[in-house]
Amino acid sequence: MRSMTIDSRAEIESAFAGFPSGVAALAADVSGAPVGLVSTSFTVGVSFEPPQVLFSVQRSSRTWPTLRRAERIGVSVLARGHEAVCMQLASRSRDRFAGLDITRGEGGALLVSDAAMWLECSLHNELDSGSHTLVILTVERVHVGDGAEPLVYHHRGFRDLARIASAESRGRAAVEAAA
Ligand SMILES: Cc1cc2nc3c(=O)[nH]c(=O)nc-3n(C[C@H](O)[C@H](O)[C@H](O)COP(=O)(O)O)c2cc1C
Numbered sequence: 001m002r003s004m005t006i007d008s009r010a011e012i013e014s015a016f017a018g019f020p021s022g023v024a025a026l027a028a029d030v031s032g033a034p035v036g037l038v039s040t041s042f043t044v045g046v047s048f049e050p051p052q053v054l055f056s057v058q059r060s061s062r063t064w065p066t067l068r069r070a071e072r073i074g075v076s077v078l079a080r081g082h083e084a085v086c087m088q089l090a091s092r093s094r095d096r097f098a099g100l101d102i103t104r105g106e107g108g109a110l111l112v113s114d115a116a117m118w119l120e121c122s123l124h125n126e127l128d129s130g131s132h133t134l135v136i137l138t139v140e141r142v143h144v145g146d147g148a149e150p151l152v153y154h155h156r157g158f159r160d161l162a163r164i165a166s167a168e169s170r171g172r173a174a175v176e177a178a179a
Pocket of ligand 1: 023037040055056061
């Protein structure tokens with residue numbers, strides 16, 4: 001464990017990168033055009049009754065002011081193998097939806113095919129907090145995946161839960177063999 005100062009945004013970003021998370025794609029058709037972004041600040045379990053989820057969006061986002069107008073926002077929990085999809089949906093220069101395999105939900109929600117889980121959400125509340133806006137979404141419909149492993153993001157890189165699990169079971173086997 002090492003202490004560090006948090007004098008700059010780069011330092012705090014580097015420290016926060018040590019927190020592992022899933023990767024969510026938030027997307028919808030708004031006025032006939034697809035808009036979306038990806039988020040590792042996305043989290044579930046903010047409320048169970050009603051079911052609510054949360055993510056935090058940079059106040060400088062050019063996408064959120066449009067996406068927030070959608071009747072329904074599709075949230076796709078990206079799966080193992082979606083690394084390129086993630087980078088495309090976060091790109092500032094490329095068409096975020098070109099060639100992307102998308103399913104349409106209700107109210108314009110756009111859902112990434114083969115995701116680990118889909119949620120169709122409506123906007124509940126927003127709270128400006130520092131550089132970001134906390135966004136609470138109410139979950140209107142849930143589609144649980146058919147066992148696809150979720151993509152994991154940690155220290156600015158993608159991780160593979162299956163590899164972590166197999167390394168873990170190799171570790172357990174070694175411990176059991178040594179016992
Ligand atoms: C792995 C990853 C995670 C991201 N997580 C967030 C996030 O939680 N919140 C956010 O505002 N932007 C996040 N971004 C950036 C957005 O996806 C998007 O690139 C950014 O909002 C700039 O585009 P915009 O101006 O169109 O919104 C992330 C990007 C990547 C690659």
